[in-house]
Amino acid sequence: METVLTVEGLEKSFKNTKVLHNITFDVHKGEIMAILGPNGAGKSTTIRNIMGIMYPDDGCVTFHNHQGNEIPRHKIGYLPEERGLYKNVKVMDIILYFAELKDYPLKKAKERAIQYLEKFGLEGKENVSVEELSKGMGQKVQFIGSIIHEPELLILDEPFSGLDPVSQDVFKQEIKELANNGTAILLSSHQMNLVEEMCDRLFMINRGQKVIYDSLKDVKSKYANFKCTILGDNSVQQLESINQVSRVEQDGYSSVLYLEQGIELPSWLHTLPNDLDIVELKVDRISLHEIFIDVALGRSIAEEVGGTYA
């Protein structure tokens, strides 16, 4: 797949604190690439360095063979995390201003704006003043503003924050559709469940460092092993002695058994000892969410598991 954006060895320090360590990844045409990480991990800083709003201390950003100041900014769409709109202007005026800044033909921009307003349930709002919009409507207008010029690369910093579930779905659908039509999409988020459903590849970052960088499928098969939750009166030693159990977490009556990678679930279930006290038993997979929380807390099963299996 054609590579649209390459980020190589990005380093950045604020005062004496290093906030980005050797960040390297790329984004391909027509894919959704997610940067995931807890607050303060360096997601927005990475994105701002890509957008040329900040300059990295080291490393480089390449967009279609262009670097640094030569990057054609009108081919990139950007929705920052801290975003807003001018208050006392009309919706259409501000969308057209964004289009003009990107050198996009105004007539075409107007048509597209009307199409998108309709698509997002804002038909007839083009002549309404921005200050009359609700927060959700404002977010939709900002989103339209970032894609009005048909960018080749769309960078979305926390696109779902502050959205209600209905609007989240609308955005998700639209982002998927844009990717299907060939737009390269880089989005950052801390809402795993949303990202899990839509991204093709992900880059998980914590304290400015790469934790995981892989396709969603591989991440899931590598890290999202099965876990078995048992309610019952059992000792940790007994549970740990069960085959293919890598780790046990016990909280009173409830125990979680983290299973090794690649097990056959039905045959594993047969290996459970007969004297086990089972009131309730549940088997499911470790979700991205859990990996993420562990990363955020610095505990990181991902690292443990990754250490064992990477």
Next chain:
Amino acid sequence: MRNSIKVGKWEIKRNIKNKSFIISLFLTPLIFLFFATVPNLLSGNDYDTTTTVYVNDQLGTFEMIEPIIEENNMMNWDLTETNEELPAVQERFEEEPNSAYIQIDEHTAENGVVTYVKGDDVSPQFSNQLRIIEQPLKQNQLQSANLTEEQLELISTPILFEAADGNDESKASQEETATAEIGMVDPFESGIPAAFAGLVLFSIVITGMMIFQSASQEKKDKVAEIILSSVTPGELMQGKILGYFVLGLIQVGVWMLFAIPIAIYMLDDVPVLQYLFVPETFILVIIAILGYLLFAALFVGLGATLEDASSGSNFQGMVMMLPFIPVVIIGPVLSDPSGIVAQVGSYIPFTSPTILILRLAILDEWPWIEILIGIAILLVSIWLFMKLAGKIFKVGILIYGKNATPQEIWKWLRA
């Protein structure tokens, strides 16, 4: 530059479409008009109503008095010559309460006393206004005293006070000639271009403050980052300065639409337009524009450090006050437009636009060297302030949720 123009166009467009800008655009001159006219309307019944003044003139001064009254716009007298004596007129006042009677006779010539009677409705200022006929009466008195021409001239020349400077004879003589010419030089000739330039300066200092608002609002609305994904911080800043400059000019244009017809109407015999379109206006306007650029740089940088103007620290408040420093030294400059305060004021960038315009309006001989030095200092300061503002703007505009402290600003400046 193309991006700056786009930003500038946007700033113009969104302000022009903004109701509060339009209202203030038209309201400001109306408020000026209001304050210029209403106090007069309230106190000036005598403007509207004509007082009939009967003059019983036995000395033949009526012909001298009549043109003086007619030329004076402040007095609305309808002069009528009469032969009636005082007792006969007294009855008439009951029918015509807004009329007065003046008796000029031998008694006036000998003792310098004019007897008058006025009706109930005549303005209380009438007795003061009467002073206007003092001069022709005095002249009449002197003429009848059989004095020679020389004596007459001596008596009628007022006493002048001249400051002599022992070290600088040329200056003394210069002042002498200036004093001598005072009667001949029309104050409007240099006043009108200066008033125009002052208006330009005033208007653009106001729009300069709007730049501050705009930069601060940009931060508050969090639009900056979206805009900065398309243009550089430098272009955004330049665009704002450019846009508000044009807005300032539009403002001046609209105000002039009000001011010129009013000036032409009020100053009947002054060729307003002829005085306005002179090369001096051009230089004065250049000075005003330089003043704008300086304050625009200052305000755009300042605006980028403040999210909420009302919670700014003392430091930012002090910077906001800079355009008003000239007010402090305006007194000394007016009393001595070539003095040391005026000269120093012309060299300090924050005061020089106002002080230069003020001095050039008063002085007949322009101090070209001082003007050029003042402009040169202004140009260098503008360059410097634009650089510094750029540094502050670049970092400040992207900081959300707090106002920058002076220490932070200092750090950005050194970066």
